[in-house]
Each structure stands twice: as structure tokens, then as C-alpha cells.
Amino acid sequence: MAGIKMVNVKKQYPNGFVAIESMNLDIPDKEFVVLVGPSGCAKSTALKMIAGLEEITAGEMYIGDRLVNDVPPKDREIAMVFQSYALYPHMTIYDNIAFGLKMRKTPKEEIDKLVKEASEILGMADLLDRKPRQLSGGQRQRVALGRAIVRHPQVFLFDEPLSNLDAKLRVKMRTELKQLHQRLQTTVIYVTHDQVEAMTMGSTIVVLKLGQIQQVGSPLELYSFPANRFVAGFIGSPSMNFLDCTIAEENGATYVDTGAFKVELPADKAAKVREHGGREFIFGIRPEDMRKRREKQENYSEAHVHARINVIEPLGKEMYVNMTADGLDFMGIINARFQLAPQEDIELTFNMDRAHLFEKDGDNRSVAHTAKNATSLEDARLAESVDDD
Amino acid sequence: MLKQMPTSLKMANRTFLFFWVFLAAFPFFWMFLISFRSPVDAFSFPPKLFAPVTLEHFYTVWIVDGFWRQALNTTVITLGTLTVSLTIGCLAGYGLSRYRGSMGFWILIIALVFRAMPHVVMLVAYKPAFWAMGIWNRYETLIIVLVAINQPFTIWMLRSFFVNIPEELDQAALVDGCNRVQTFVKVIMPVMWPGVITTGLFSFLLAYNDFLISSQLMSGDHMTMTAALSNYIFSDDSLAKLMHGVAGAVSITIPLIFLVLFFQKYIVSGLTHGAVKG
Ligand SMILES: Nc1ncnc2c1ncn2[C@@H]1O[C@H](COP(=O)(O)OP(=O)(O)OP(=O)(O)O)[C@@H](O)[C@H]1O
Numbered sequence: 085m086a087g088i089k090m091v092n093v094k095k096q097y098p099n100g101f102v103a104i105e106s107m108n109l110d111i112p113d114k115e116f117v118v119l120v121g122p123s124g125c126a127k128s129t130a131l132k133m134i135a136g137l138e139e140i141t142a143g144e145m146y147i148g149d150r151l152v153n154d155v156p157p158k159d160r161e162i163a164m165v166f167q168s169y170a171l172y173p174h175m176t177i178y179d180n181i182a183f184g185l186k187m188r189k190t191p192k193e194e195i196d197k198l199v200k201e202a203s204e205i206l207g208m209a210d211l212l213d214r215k216p217r218q219l220s221g222g223q224r225q226r227v228a229l230g231r232a233i234v235r236h237p238q239v240f241l242f243d244e245p246l247s248n249l250d251a252k253l254r255v256k257m258r259t260e261l262k263q264l265h266q267r268l269q270t271t272v273i274y275v276t277h278d279q280v281e282a283m284t285m286g287s288t289i290v291v292l293k294l295g296q297i298q299q300v301g302s303p304l305e306l307y308s309f310p311a312n313r314f315v316a317g318f319i320g321s322p323s324m325n326f327l328d329c330t331i332a333e334e335n336g337a338t339y340v341d342t343g344a345f346k347v348e349l350p351a352d353k354a355a356k357v358r359e360h361g362g363r364e365f366i367f368g369i370r371p372e373d374m375r376k377r378r379e380k381q382e383n384y385s386e387a388h389v390h391a392r393i394n395v396i397e398p399l400g401k402e403m404y405v406n407m408t409a410d411g412l413d414f415m416g417i418i419n420a421r422f423q424l425a426p427q428e429d430i431e432l433t434f435n436m437d438r439a440h441l442f443e444k445d446g447d448n449r450s451v452a453h454t455a456k457n458a459t460s461l462e463d464a465r466l467a468e469s470v471d472d473d
Numbered sequence: 474m475l476k477q478m479p480t481s482l483k484m485a486n487r488t489f490l491f492f493w494v495f496l497a498a499f500p501f502f503w504m505f506l507i508s509f510r511s512p513v514d515a516f517s518f519p520p521k522l523f524a525p526v527t528l529e530h531f532y533t534v535w536i537v538d539g540f541w542r543q544a545l546n547t548t549v550i551t552l553g554t555l556t557v558s559l560t561i562g563c564l565a566g567y568g569l570s571r572y573r574g575s576m577g578f579w580i581l582i583i584a585l586v587f588r589a590m591p592h593v594v595m596l597v598a599y600k601p602a603f604w605a606m607g608i609w610n611r612y613e614t615l616i617i618v619l620v621a622i623n624q625p626f627t628i629w630m631l632r633s634f635f636v637n638i639p640e641e642l643d644q645a646a647l648v649d650g651c652n653r654v655q656t657f658v659k660v661i662m663p664v665m666w667p668g669v670i671t672t673g674l675f676s677f678l679l680a681y682n683d684f685l686i687s688s689q690l691m692s693g694d695h696m697t698m699t700a701a702l703s704n705y706i707f708s709d710d711s712l713a714k715l716m717h718g719v720a721g722a723v724s725i726t727i728p729l730i731f732l733v734l735f736f737q738k739y740i741v742s743g744l745t746h747g748a749v750k751g
């Protein structure tokens with residue numbers, strides 16, 4: 085078992101392209117860490133450097149306490165699932181899964197037991213004597229997964245291991261992988277570009293953009309306290325609404341003015357803004373942090389906004405509503421029991437305790453985020469549905 | 474779906490192909506036919522389709538003239554050239570396919586330049602040197618020269634096969650506990666063999682068919698089949714001699730036909746089907 089530490093790790097490809105400028109990451113032993121980010125943000129590159137498959141241009145990489153910059157992959161005790169599967173086309177599925185064990189001189193009966201076990205978990209016990217070309221894409225991906233999970237390495241590296249499975253199988257495999265992690269207590273680094281998968285799998289999430297770490301934290305931390313606009317927009321679905329705004333002070337109160345509407349900032353956020361000193365920001369509010377206005381006083385800082393409904397996407401329990409306020413489009417999640425129709429006007433209540441402000445330029449760093457004492461998401465939802473009934 | 478060709482066009486196609494194949498294959502077919510005939514029948518006019526069969530030309534060529542000796546020489550030379558150039562070609566081709574620096578490009582360009590040179594240029598350069606060293610008329614010498622001629626091509630061809638094997642396959646093997654050599658032997662080569670067979674076939678033909686170099690470097694007991702064959706044609710104009718030449722030519726051609734027929738199904742098969750997504 086071992087943690088992983090990257091110190092100022094840089095990756096420049098031979099063609100001169102710098103995929104990672106300088107990465108610092110400390111992954112404790114036994115963690116389940118998810119690397120998430122859009123396509124091309126160097127997730128696979130990072131994994132391959134940990135595996136020793138891509139040379140480290142500069143910096144230091146540790147597995148456990150050992151500096152591994154010059155340690156060949158076979159001595160790093162890692163198992164990896166490749167994004168492209170990379171199955172051995174000339175071997176049967178059985179041999180594909182058993183190959184790593186054979187290379188490590190595992191006794192034959194032991195190999196047989198482990199391969200059977202893994203194929204059971206993956207639901208492909210009856211495919212063992214086929215060749216990779218006789219399998220479907222999803223089955224191939226499961227073989228790639230099997231090749232990793234038969235081994236008991238120091239670290240598991242999974243590069244989008246579930247991307248090609250159908251929704252149902254994916255959910256099942258997620259559970260299997262989590263159980264595997266709990267059983268083996270091995271450090272896992274899991275790459276995905278799917279933020280839902282990241283939220284459900286990881287105890288720690290690392291958000292990457294263009295080879296730079298944007299934020300490291302638990303799923304709820306990233307959700308409530310995103311470090312910048314990119315993380316805020318990447319985590320959560322549907323994505324947070326962003327509206328350019330200016331700050332206005334009137335009668336001792338601080339307002340956010342988007343041009344379309346003007347809402348009052350709660351005291352803690354107003355203080356942050358004053359501290360920052362800027363006038364122009366990006367106002368961020370998640371679709372789930374707004375509701376149809378009602379007479380009753382809410383237990384959070386309210387702000388009221390008029391909008392016109394464009395499109396409604398019903399999902400059963402709730403609906404995604406796309407709205408316009410004076411030319412600005414944004415999305416809200418509204419309880420499905422309300423009767424709404426396109427082109428209707430709607431009056432909304434924003435939960436300003438959960439609103440965000442980001443710097444307008446540079447890295448769009450967060451200036452103010454969810455109030456620490458804000459009712460947690462789950463609480464707020466529960467309270468709401470009780471009230472609604 | 475493609476639209477069906479009209480019947481008339483299909484017929485025209487077939488007729489054309491038939492005539493074309495007939496034209497191209499006829500000399501070989503005729504050569505094969507007359508090699509089993511006495512000279513009188515072989516060159517009778519008008520030509521006869523059927524005539525008494527005799528094996529006398531083959532007997533004279535193989536046993537009396539000792540063609541078996543030259544066949545043996547050609548076998549040794551061909552297998553030697555094949556082994557050496559495929560071994561070097563696989564190692565170099567694999568290396569070049571995985572190497573990411575800029576030197577690889579220049580190595581390949583230099584190889585291309587050597588490939589482009591007329592073979593006789595090499596001969597001019599080699600022969601006096603071999604003569605001075607006293608190492609001409611030896612198997613090794615001819616093999617070295619044939620490898621030198623053949624190697625640029627095998628490296629290029631094998632490299633392009635290796636390039637088609639995704640690098641992640643190497644990486645998977647490395648993670649699974651192989652070192653570089655084991656990766657090459659256990660994972661890459663087993664996937665590579667359609668490429669090796671295709672390239673091998675071309676190398677084989679080059680060595681087997683070579684006349685220019687072998688006729689210059691080898692003589693007497695060490696002569697190759699092609700060189701010996703030319704003796705029949707150039708020696709004198711007697712019909713009997715010519716018939717021996719025909720029998721020799723047929724003897725040289727038959728193995729080639731079987732070789733190509735046997736390997737044709739491996740030549741076009743896909744290398745890494747099933748290895749990666751898709
Ligand atoms: N061999 C290479 N040579 C040059 N540039 C490369 C090479 N491999 C990857 N890159 C570049 O490095 C960047 C990161 O690539 P990487 O494969 O790590 O992305 P990723 O995050 O895994 O993306 P995806 O989600 O699409 O798999 C990309 O911009 C890519 O173009």
C-alpha cells in the first residue's frame with residue numbers, strides 16, 4: 085500500500101507541447117482519488133507518468149516513500165486500465181487477464197482462482213476462451229478492467245474504465261469498484277471526464293484544466309466552495325448559471341446588478357466584496373438554488389427575480405426550466421407540481437446564501453461562495469418538499 | 474449499398490480480365506508445357522497442344538548438370554538473407570517506430586537513399602574490396618551484399634507495420650510486468666507476424682531472384698540457380714541446351730508459385746484487430 089506524491093512534476097512531449105506545467109499533488113495511502121476534467125486536460129498523461137509509461141520532464145514522483153522517476157513500470161507495482169483498453173489481440177480473454185499474474189510467477193492454481201473470480205465480478209465467465217476481436221466494445225472494456233483487478237498492486241490506475249458500458253452496467257461496476265477498494269484498501273486513482281461519476285466515486289476529487297490542478301477536495305467541498313468559475317461550472321448538473329454583474333451600494337446595503345435584475349447580497353458576501361474592492365464580478369447561482377416564489381418567508385436570504393419561461397424539460401419529480409430575464413438566459417430547477425407553460429412569467433426566489441461571486445478577469449477566482457452556515461443542500465431540499473406539500 | 478453493375482458491363486469486365494490474364498500467363502504456361510517435351514515436339518510448327526511427355530530435360534539439368542547443387546546454394550543464400558534481414562529489420566523497425574526523437578527520421582531517409590541506388594553501384598564498390606580480401610565466392614559474402622541491398626526496404630516496411638501496433642499495447646505489457654525485451658517477444662512479435670510474412674516474402678523474392686550480384690560474386694560450385702540458368706541461354710544455340718534452360722526455368726518458378734499461394738491468406742490479415750476501442 086502506498087500513497088503518491090508529485091512535486092513540481094512537468095511533462096513536455098517530444099514535439100515540444102507542454103501538457104503539464106507543474107503539478108503538485110499529495111495522495112494519501114488508501115485514498116480513492118478521482119481526476120476529472122474536460123478532454124485534453126492531461127488526465128491520461130498524469131496517469132501514465134505515475135505508471136512510468138511517460139517520462140517525467142522535471143520534478144519528482146514518489147510512490148510511498150520511494151522516488152520513482154527512474155523506476156521502470158514493472159517495478160512500480162501498479163495495475164492500470166487503459167483508456168483504449170490495449171488488450172493483447174493474440175491471446176484469449178483468460179490469458180489477457182492472467183498475463184500480469186503469469187509474468188509475476190503466480191502459481192497456476194492461484195491464477196486460475198483469481199481469473200475465475202474476476203470474470204465472475206465482471207459477468208463474463210463464459211467469454212474466457214474468446215479472443216478480443218470477438219467481443220463487443222463494452223465487453224472489451226470489462227476485460228481491460230479484469231486485467232487490472234486480478235492483481236493486488238500498490239496502486240490502481242483507472243483511465244475512464246466505464247466509459248463504454250451501458251448505464252445499468254456502469255452503475256453496477258461503480259459499486260463493484262468501490263467494494264473492491266474497500267476490500268483491498270489499495271490506493272486508487274480514477275480518471276473520468278464525467279462529473280457525475282466523479283462525485284459518486286471519489287472521496288477526493290482533483291479537478292484539472294489544461295494540465296493545471298484547479299482544486300482538490302471532497303465532492304461536497306467542490307460543490308459548495310468551488311475555487312473558481314471553472315470548477316463551479318464543471319461540478320454540478322445542470323451547470324451553475326453565470327451572469328456578469330456590477331456591485332452597487334444603496335442605503336447601506338450591497339446589491340448585485342446584472343442589468344436584468346438587482347438583488348441584495350447577504351452581509352457576509354457583502355463584506356467579502358468590500359474586502360476585495362472590485363466593482364465588476366460574475367454572479368453564480370445554481371439551478372437548484374432557486375425556486376418559485378411563495379408568500380411565506382424563507383429561512384435563508386432571499387432575492388426575488390422576474391423572468392419569462394422559454395423551455396421546460398420535465399423530469400418527473402422536478403423540471404428544468406430555461407428562463408430569460410431582460411435578455412439574460414438562465415436555468416432553474418422547479419418542483420414539478422407547479423403548472424408552468426412556456427412564455428409565461430414566473431417570479432423566482434434565489435437562495436442568496438448559496439450564491440457565488442467570481443472575479444471577472446484572470447482565473448475567475450472565487451470571491452464569495454456558499455455561506456458556511458447555509459443549510460446543507462439535502463436539508464434545504466427536504467425542508468422545501470415538506471413546505472410544498 | 475452499391476448499385477449492381479449492369480450485366481453487359483459485368484460481361485465486358487470478365488472478358489477483358491480473362492484475355493488479360495491469358496496474355497500475361499501464356500508464356501509461363503507454354504514454357505511449363507514444352508519443358509516436358511522433346512525438342513522436336515516443343516518447337517514443331519504449327520504448335521501442338523498435346524505431345525508425348527518426357528522428363529529427360531529435368532533429368533539432365535538436375536542430375537547430369539548438377540542443378541541440385543545450385544538449388545542448394547540458392548536455398549542457403551535465400552534463407553541466410555531472409556533470416557539476417559528480417560532479424561535486423563524487426564529490431565530496427567520496432568525501435569524506429571517507438572523512437573520519438575528526430576534522429577529516427579534521418580536514419581529512415583538515409584535508408585531510402587541506399588534503397589534508391591542501383592544495385593550495380595554496390596557491386597562496383599564491393600567487388601574489388603572482396604577480391605582484395607579474398608572473400609569472394611563465399612556464401613557469407615553474397616548474403617552480406619544481398620542484406621545490404623534489402624535492408625533499407627525491410628526496415629521501412631516493418632517499421633510501418635510496427636507503427637500500426639498501438640503503443641498502449643507495449644505500455645500494457647510493461648505495466649503487466651514485462652521488461653522491454655519481454656514486451657517485444659511476448660506481446661509485439663506475436664501480433665506482428667502478418668507483417669513479418671509480408672516483408673519476408675518480398676525479401677525472399679529479392680534474394681531468390683537476384684541475378685546481377687550472385688552471378689558476379691559466385692562461380693563454380695557456389696553458383697546460384699539464376700546464374701546457372703543464364704549459362705544455358707548464353708552458351709550456344711543448340712535446341713537441346715535451350716530445352717534444358719526451359720526445364721531449369723520451370724524448376725525455379727514452381728516453388729515461387731507455391732510460396733505465394735501458401736502465404737497469400739496471411740498477407741492481408743489485420744494486425745491488431747480487437748486490441749483497442751472501436
Ligand atoms: N504523444 C503526444 N505528443 C504530443 N502531445 C500529446 C501526446 N499525447 C498527448 N498529447 C497532448 O497532451 C494533452 C493531454 O493529453 P491527454 O491524453 O493526457 O488528455 P486527457 O485528459 O486524457 O483527454 P481525454 O479525456 O480526451 O482522454 C493533449 O492536449 C494532447 O494533445
Ligand SMILES: [Mg+2]
Nearest residue numbers: 127128129167
Ligand atoms: Mg485520456
